[in-house]
Structure formats: C-alpha cells, structure tokens
Amino acid sequence: MSRNRSSAVSRTRARAPVFAALGDETRLTLVVRLSAGQPQSISQLTEGTRLTRQAVTKHLRVLESAGIVHNIRNGRESRFEFNPQPIAEMKEYLESVSAQWDRALSRLKSFVED
Amino acid sequence: MQDRIEKRIELKAPVSRVWRALTDHREFGEWFRVKIDGPFVPGQVSLGHITYPGYEHLKWEAVVQKMEPERLFSFTWHPYAIDPKMDYSNEPQTLVEFRLEPTATGTLLFVTESGFDKIPSHRRDEAFRMNDGGWTQQMKNIETHVAKS
Numbered sequence: 001m002s003r004n005r006s007s008a009v010s011r012t013r014a015r016a017p018v019f020a021a022l023g024d025e026t027r028l029t030l031v032v033r034l035s036a037g038q039p040q041s042i043s044q045l046t047e048g049t050r051l052t053r054q055a056v057t058k059h060l061r062v063l064e065s066a067g068i069v070h071n072i073r074n075g076r077e078s079r080f081e082f083n084p085q086p087i088a089e090m091k092e093y094l095e096s097v098s099a100q101w102d103r104a105l106s107r108l109k110s111f112v113e114d
Numbered sequence: 115m116q117d118r119i120e121k122r123i124e125l126k127a128p129v130s131r132v133w134r135a136l137t138d139h140r141e142f143g144e145w146f147r148v149k150i151d152g153p154f155v156p157g158q159v160s161l162g163h164i165t166y167p168g169y170e171h172l173k174w175e176a177v178v179q180k181m182e183p184e185r186l187f188s189f190t191w192h193p194y195a196i197d198p199k200m201d202y203s204n205e206p207q208t209l210v211e212f213r214l215e216p217t218a219t220g221t222l223l224f225v226t227e228s229g230f231d232k233i234p235s236h237r238r239d240e241a242f243r244m245n246d247g248g249w250t251q252q253m254k255n256i257e258t259h260v261a262k263s
Contacts, residue, residue, distance in 0.1 A: 097119055101121050105223075107145040107146075108123075108223075109125055112132055
C-alpha cells in the first residue's frame with residue numbers, strides 16, 4: 001500500500017526540474033550517499049559534513065520535490081531513501097536527443113561528402 | 115550530471131562547403147529534414163515544418179543567434195516541441211551551436227546543445243515518450259514495407 005502511494009507521489013513530483021536539483025555540490029553528495037543503498041536519517045546524513053542539520057534538511061527538501069529522494073516515516077523516525085527513476089528518465093531523454101543528433105549528423109556527412 | 119549534448123564529427127569537405135550546408139536554409143533543410151520558409155538571419159525567427167516521414171505535421175521554429183562565417187552558427191529552439199496544440203512560447207529553449215574548424219582533410223564540426231536543465235521535466239518525459247512511440251511506429255512501417263516488396 002505504501003508502495004502504491006509512494007509511486008503516485010513520485011509521478012507527481014517528477015514534474016519538478018531534476019537537473020536543477022542536481023546542480024548543486026551538496027545535493028549531489030547527498031544523492032551519492034543515499035544511492036549507495038540504505039535509507040538514512042538527517043542526523044546520519046549530517047555526520048561527517050560541515051553542514052548544519054537545517055542545511056541538510058533544506059537540501060533534502062529540494063531533492064524530495066524533484067522526486068529524487070523519498071521521506072519514509074516510521075513513528076517518530078524519519079529517513080530518506082533514494083529513488084532512481086527521475087535520474088533514469090533524464091538519462092533516457094538525453095540519450096534519445098543524442099541519438100537524433102547522431103542520425104542528423106550522419107545525414108549531414110553524406111550530404112557534404114557526396 | 116551532464117545537462118548538455120556534445121558531438122564532434124570529421125567531414126571530408128572544406129569548411130566553406132560545410133558552412134553552406136549549415137547556413138543555407140534550403141541545404142540545412144535537406145539533411146535536417148525540415149522545410150524552412152526563408153533565409154537564416156541572426157536575431158530573427160526561422161519558421162517552417164518538419165519533412166521527416168511521419169512528422170510532417172510538426173512545426174520548425176527557431177531563433178537564429180549567431181552567424182560568424184565559417185566559424186560559428188547557433189540558434190535557440192524548443193527541443194521537440196512536438197504537440198501542435200500546445201503553446202511552447204513561454205517555455206525555456208535550448209541553445210544549439212555548430213563550430214567549424216578546418217583540418218588537413220576537411221572540417222572538424224562540433225555540435226553542442228545546452229540548457230536542458232531549464233526545460234520542465236514533464237516536457238522531457240512527454241517528448242521522450244512521444245518520440246519513442248514515433249520511432250517504434252517508423253520501424254513497423256519499414257518492416258511492413260520491406261515485407262511487401
């Protein structure tokens with residue numbers, strides 16, 4: 001049930017700009033840490049950084065609004081989990097645009113070399 | 115994460131030939147598969163329509179940015195502004211740049227498309243889906259055609 005709800009949330013939130021969310025050093029670091037697997041709490045994510053808890057929270061909210069992380073609540077405990085989908089979609093999109101350029105440029109090549 | 119597409123291709127044709135293929139709107143249309151209404155002029159909107167089979171209903175609309183003879187040609191556009199019913203005019207555009215460099219055997223061409231970070235992601239998803247559907251249909255058409263002959 002919670003799985004269904006979270007996928008509905010991720011579809012809605014996939015509308016927020018993913019690139020913009022990732023265009024920040026701190027957020028990228030958080031994503032890298034979370035993408036390693038285990039969901040982590042704000043305290044865990046703040047550990048070993050020079051950031052305040054508030055700063056980490058703020059960055060996590062930006063990632064959450066882009067659908068890149070989910071907040072999982074278990075009683076009073078709140079942890080953040082990585083969601084690979086928005087980044088995978090971005091990658092796919094860029095690959096399709098890239099493939100179109102490859103085809104266009106190979107037509108250009110035949111056009112000028114003939 | 116990379117927010118741009120970069121291509122580099124070696125062409126066995128002189129820079130002057132490649133420059134013409136890029137900036138003469140009729141020649142550009144030949145290989146890009148678009149029919150453009152008039153010559154490219156920096157600062158002006160270029161209008162036309164796609165001639166790629168199956169995509170003829172789509173408009174071509176770009177704003178020519180720079181034309182530095184035999185060196186740089188650039189335009190901005192809405193990448194895959196594919197839904198004729200939708201108004202894309204308020205959405206951000208990507209910048210396409212063609213840079214030319216002479217080599218011993220011809221021309222080295224660099225193509226960059228940048229600014230994807232400003233495109234709303236719902237447009238990217240939609241473009242990807244429609245695009246993918248289009249290509250799948252294309253492949254089927256070809257298959258049918260080949261099977262018949």
